[in-house]
Amino acid sequence: MKPAPFTRHVPRTVDEVVSALAEFAPLDGRILAGGQSLVPIMAFRMARPAHLIDINEVEGLDRLAVDGDYLSIGARVRHGAFHKPVIDGPLGKLLAFVVSHIAHYPIRMRGTFCGSLAHADPASEWCLVAATLDAQLVVKSVRGERIVPVTDFLEGIMSTSLAEDEFLAEARLPLLPDDTKFGFYEFSRRAGDFAMSAALVTYRLVDGVIADAHVGIGGAEDRARRITEAEDVLNGQAPSPELFVAAGEAAANAIEPLEDIQTTAEYRCDLVRAVTRRALERSLQ
Amino acid sequence: MTVHTKGSGTTWVGRSIRRLEDPALVTGRGRFTADMPATHWVRFVRSGVAAGTIKNITAPEGASIVTAKDLAKLKPIRPMLSKFNYVAVGQPILADGVVRFTGESIAAVYAPSKDQAEDIADQIEVEISEGAPLIDAMDALAGDAPLVHADTKHNVIVEGRIATPGFEDVWKTAHKVLHVEARSHRQNATPMEARAGHAAYDGSTGRVTLTCTTQMPHLTRTAVCDILGIPESDLRVVAPDVGGGFGQKMSLAPEYVLLVWLARKLRSSVAWTEDRRENLIASFHSRDQHVQLEGAFDKSGKLLALRGDIVANIGAYSCFPTTCGVEPLMALAELPGPYDVRAYDCRSRGVMTNTCPMAPYRGVSRPVITFVLERLMDKAAAAFGIEPTELRRRNLIDKFPYTSATGLVFDDGSYKETMEMAIKAIDLDAFRKRQKTARDAGRYLGIGFATFSERTGYGSPAFAARGMEITPGFETVYLTIDPSGFVEARIGSSPHGQGLRTSLAQIIADEIGIDPEFIKVVHGDTDRSPYGWGTFASRSLVLSGGASLLAAQKIRAKLLKMASHFLEAAPEDITLQSGSAHVIGTDRSVTIASMARAAYHQTHIFKGEIEPGLTETGTYDPSGTFSNACHVAIVEVDIETGRVEMEKFLVAEDAGLIINPMIADGQVHGGVAQGIGNALLEEIIYDETGNILTSTLADFLPPTTREIPEIELHHVETLTGNSITKAKGLGEGGAIGAPAAVISAINDALSPFGISIDEMPATPQRIRAALRSSGKLPSNGKTA
């Protein structure tokens, strides 16, 4: 159980990364970030890249800072950076709550936020966070830089709109107003396993009614996304157990569930119904 | 029944001394097969399809490759049973023209490093004309099913039936008949260390040393030599530190035969380390059974008769040395469990399919039959409207010796006592109140009890009943005090994590008056240890412990005789303690070390009255003894998702005299954890083409510490005449009872829905599907 032979390149600057990508991507080259997804699939020889562009020594990519109204997360920022709130306010708390659901401690010390987005596992917690909060993604190549909204970035199971020579340099999460309430609930077989369904909700209470509801679902469809049908149920209503049940129902009805040999579409919808309602219940705790 | 009170403080037996084997293991000085350097590394090229004919094997220029045609002179692995309509089938070391399961070895490549071997293996192209695979045993039973082995008449490879006379007459008198149709899915024992082998040729003697992760070094030697046609003196088998086995390492790995053959051919050293994927798809599987069980009860809830039909999917080949009869025949003999039932009619079949071969796995069938029988008992309790424990109270055996309907003789046990102890410790009444309150709030708690027996420490008479060509049994111990005064016990058992070095040292220490730290137990080396059967079937403490005691008694007698000479006192006035012989009531003593010197270097002083040397042999071959236990699980089922949360687990067990309580508790803890994994998580899944979907630990899910609740243990010690140390085995009990208790608790939790979960693992998907089918789910999923 070891990877097929490959060549490793170790750029020091972002410019070197993009030029290495331009040169080696056409020759079956890929970025190596934390390696927590790529290395296992290489060991199983399900991926056989000929070149790895290792970004772990690139200066500046470990930047994690607030720029105006968003939080910038560089391509070398590890999951473990979020164990404690990175900023005051709801966003820092939200990220700290969610991160404990990702894998296990040693994996969190290597795996990266941006790597999770680039890998685009439908069950990735960070993809769910990015989708729910409307992240903007900074994508670079020798051709320049573009800023991509998350809805245009995540395209399907382990598939993104990144071009072969592009790399995800930074993810931008909008800061959340101080009165934002959030709730996250995940269902997995064992502690640390990938979610079979997860829900993240954020909203504000204005005069006792819900405003600006975001309901994100991950692990249930081919990609994480916001479910507007559930948000519509919530917006303008006062929180109540019945309302949360209705939102769960709306989410379950809106999704196109993933199926596998053990998991029927019906079961996946059951999970979505449950995780949505429970995430909403947690938002009030 | 005698109950022993331990803690008198004067014996080593009964004390939780620290494990003598641990300092090396916890400081990184353990010695494992995969750590050994080798000149050549082997990688197996494995079949990517479940059934087919090999058309062509193409290797890159210059690759070193072995295929079946190079091994034409080798005999296949072909274990035998003389009974139960057994059909002998052979397993070639490398697939010979036909592949019969995904993962079967087709070729072996070797190279100077492991990495190079893997890269070369990657380039080997195998062209296979695919056939239609049989995956489920039920499909393989069909009259028109293709044959897994073309030279057989059907896919049933072993079939047993036990029917007591007058069965139908008893059946007719039934007041109620309950029925269970159960399914236990396929599992993998998943030892922490996967398999590994290293074979080194010695040019001067022509011998090969095979170091490998085996539970049975001597049987491995016998098997490899038989297959290669070489004398056993030409092969030494060493099992160094072995990181768990659970039965998976007791069956012969064809890979080891290849290694020895290749080491001889190359006159060099060759090694192979299995990776986790190989272990999951191609080592050995277990527990894949369909069981039908009916029970006839009288008015009072007494079980009158049991009728069963067991189908075990044994995979593509029959494992050596037990044969694949091990699962179906164990189930046949032990299905009635610890209950008093006189009428029994059961058929049990082992069926071949295009799946990875079955081998024993901790508990061997009993985790499955206990789960099925306990489902029947729970269903009966519900039908009679009584607590499941009350139904068991009316049926558990309590007079000993008890001869079962299948002819097993149960020695003294505490079936009822352990259950009563468990009921009290868990406070069943308080739980029922809590359960009711929780249900009113829409939460589903459940409690499950499993009462069962664990047949342990059985010698050749018990195995002979199966008609095995190779009938396991006795164990021998060579016990020596050498001139330095240190003690060496060389044993035929082959522990791989059980702490046997410590437990045996405690038994020997009490007898010969030398502290355990001066007693070294040597095992796992056919050059050093007496021929023995290795470690499996909860046997080693009973058999090697018994043999150790017999040998130690002889040493003791000799030491007393020598001390009598030195101290000029009668042997009965002398005690052996803390390394010396003392004349009772005086201050006269002589050290055992000085007597040991004399036994070798001053033999003339005994004037021929005492034989030179201090080595004695003990051999023990008992009929066997039954341990027993009651397991209790408390769970909460999330009815919206089908998820089961383990709240608590409690074990009240009786394994006779406990030699080292800490080690005994560790065995139970580990077994229970495995049992919980079996009940809830672990499942090898094949798709319809015979490809395995669970070939990584991301898909095959052993429990982690976070899935295992607190485990509370209680002990009863029933002293049996069936074991000379009074100790019974307990290696498997944890794994035998836990699945039944967990599944029973799930069913108890879900009783308001009128459904029955009769499948393991009880995954959330299955539980939720059953809940849906009940039609009783509340619409908002929250409260019933």
Ligand SMILES: Cc1cc2nc3c(=O)[nH]c(=O)nc-3n(C[C@H](O)[C@H](O)[C@H](O)COP(=O)(O)OP(=O)(O)OC[C@H]3O[C@@H](n4cnc5c(N)ncnc54)[C@H](O)[C@@H]3O)c2cc1C
């Ligand atoms: C046992 C285990 C359990 C896990 N459980 C979870 C879990 O519960 N939830 C979860 O979300 N994840 C889980 N993971 C995955 C883990 O979080 C990974 O770290 C993450 O998915 C990928 O991040 P990485 O930095 O390790 O990326 P890598 O493994 O280095 O790369 C993954 C892929 O993304 C590409 N890539 C990486 N970074 C970039 C970039 N900046 N630009 C362009 N392409 C890039 C790589 O080329 C590769 O194709 C688990 C992993 C393991 C081993």
